[in-house]
Amino acid sequence: MNVAHFEKVPFPGMPTFHITDNYGHTAQLSAEQAYELLQWLYEQRDSLLTSIHPVKKELPSWVTPETLQAWKKARTAVERYNREHPFVSAEQEEDNEEYGDEDL
Numbered sequence: 001m002n003v004a005h006f007e008k009v010p011f012p013g014m015p016t017f018h019i020t021d022n023y024g025h026t027a028q029l030s031a032e033q034a035y036e037l038l039q040w041l042y043e044q045r046d047s048l049l050t051s052i053h054p055v056k057k058e059l060p061s062w063v064t065p066e067t068l069q070a071w072k073k074a075r076t077a078v079e080r081y082n083r084e085h086p087f088v089s090a091e092q093e094e095d096n097e098e099y100g101d102e103d104l
Helices: 031-043 045-052 065-084 090-099
Strands: 005-009 016-020 026-029
Touching (some): 016 031, 031 045
Antiparallel strands (some): 016 026
């Protein structure tokens, strides 16, 4: 099994983080770089988990060849609409209401 080795190394003023692969190659990361890597890994968590543990996805019973075909035809229009009309969260709406329409 391939396992990398992760290590926090004390360094004057600031720690560094080392990642060493099975071949002895080491990447040395600053705290900021390690944090960026952590954020990226978190964002990729679903695809990482799926790549380690592939799951056979079963389609719901209502998904038929006809519904898949209809979605393929409508997908471009739906994606264009979503780009042109971005989702606004409730918090963002409340912020906009605080300032009134004249500030928009």
